[in-house]
Amino acid sequence: MYIKDILSLHSSFKEVRLNNRFFKHEDIIALIKKLPATFKVKEAGKSVKGLSIHTIQWGNGPVKVMLWSQMHGDEATGTMTLFDLFNFLQSDHESVTLLANNCTLLFMPMVNPDGATVFTRRNAQQIDINRDYLQTLTPEAKILKQCRDDFEPHFGFNLHDQNTLWSVKGSRKPATLSYLAPAYDEALSVNDTRKNAMLVITEMFKHLNLVLPQQISLFDNEFEPRAFGDNFQKKGTSTILIEAGGYQNDFEKQEIRSFYFASILTGLISIASSSYQNQNTDSYFSIPQNTKQIFHILIKNIAINGIKTDIGINYEEKPYLNGLGTEKTYFIEDIGDLSYCDAYTVYHTENQSIEGDIVFNQNASFKLYSDQNLILSFTDGKLQ
Structure with a gap:
């Protein structure tokens, strides 16, 4: 067959x-x-x-x-x-x-x-x-x-x-x-x-x-x-x-x-x-x-702290108390040269900019813009 x-x-x-x-x-x-x-x-x-x-x-x-x-x-x-x-x-x-x-x-x-x-x-x-x-x-x-x-x-x-x-x-x-x-x-x-x-x-x-x-x-x-x-x-x-x-x-x-x-x-x-x-x-x-060469989210060639680099973001999934669903919390997994990696979702556009702080190993809490249009937003690890 x-x-x-x-x-x-x-x-x-x-x-x-x-x-x-x-x-x-x-x-x-x-x-x-x-x-x-x-x-x-x-x-x-x-x-x-x-x-x-x-x-x-x-x-x-x-x-x-x-x-x-x-x-x-x-x-x-x-x-x-x-x-x-x-x-x-x-x-x-x-x-x-x-x-x-x-x-x-x-x-x-x-x-x-x-x-x-x-x-x-x-x-x-x-x-x-x-x-x-x-x-x-x-x-x-x-x-x-x-x-x-x-x-x-x-x-x-x-x-x-x-x-x-x-x-x-x-x-x-x-x-x-x-x-x-x-x-x-x-x-x-x-x-x-x-x-x-x-x-x-x-x-x-x-x-x-x-x-x-x-x-x-x-x-x-x-x-x-x-x-x-x-x-x-x-x-x-x-x-x-x-x-x-x-x-x-x-x-x-x-x-x-x-x-x-x-x-x-x-x-x-x-x-x-x-x-x-x-x-x-x-x-x-x-x-x-x-x-392990993938992330849940990858932002490529983005300016942070005076340099252009890549940001890898993953989530942790925890069940609700009733066991009928899960909650995802996103965190900054890696910062640096991630050219050898891929992701389920990749952001790589001209004129990207970030509003907020990117802190390694901390919950994602920032906004990503492309040509001043909001394309991604996190608040304390939660995808908005």
Whole structure:
């Protein structure tokens, strides 16, 4: 199936009841309850605050694949996409038959429902679940760990969101997607388990790069001994990390969601058909690395303090107490030669001028003019 066909399919199967990043446990439970009998739903356990965590099994094939999302409560793209995939798996598309006959899929959407409630990374014990594999202090980590051990999947999809300020080395474009076959030791060794994850990623990249050229990268390859992906790889599950990054004017990641869906479906089809075996690890290592060469806002060649220079501005995003939205606070990230950088929004016009003070590492509080026309304004970090 061609990548453009997959992307066109997504609009038909997108779960419209999940239309931003701030949905909660009760929203996905309502959707889970409506799944037909072909999806075997089981409560795997409860979160710190007693919210249910479910597994959903589908298919009858010999190759077992486990997909889990939202270990971090504020990383919701993977969960949205899994529900899109559930809709697709109820269709009569030929790929559904391929998957059903060759794979058994086990899904665990929203591993961290307490974090999702308040839209924060950590669980209710203030612990990062993805750094709790070894000690398993959190009930959520225990559940995820036990489910993998019981199911013994051949492949795993670890679904996350990354900071929107990651870029692709060599392109200075946002890393809209990042992939990784996590390491299982300090030496970053490659055994058959990790190699198979690399080959699936190579197949995904081959297709997605056609529609996201220079906007896909490899995530940080450093071994993290406390993380689930690294340890699942070590235990024999070929683990594929997918990270949703940034895309122009897509704050709620609804455009990225379609690319994420295409990534997962392409990966699953390659596993079901064994087409990933036609790839090679050299192609995996040729995927460009993540880097940080972008800002949220870049003002170029502007006069401040008697010199002409560049100003890089980023925002910090914090959730409202009700977990139903976020507040952005903009600050001065850098001042100087930023000619090697880019941004989601760039201001570079003739006769630019600034009213107000530019102070490194402080909240943005100034007005930007072009030919005496106001084009950008901040008050104590808030975009006006």
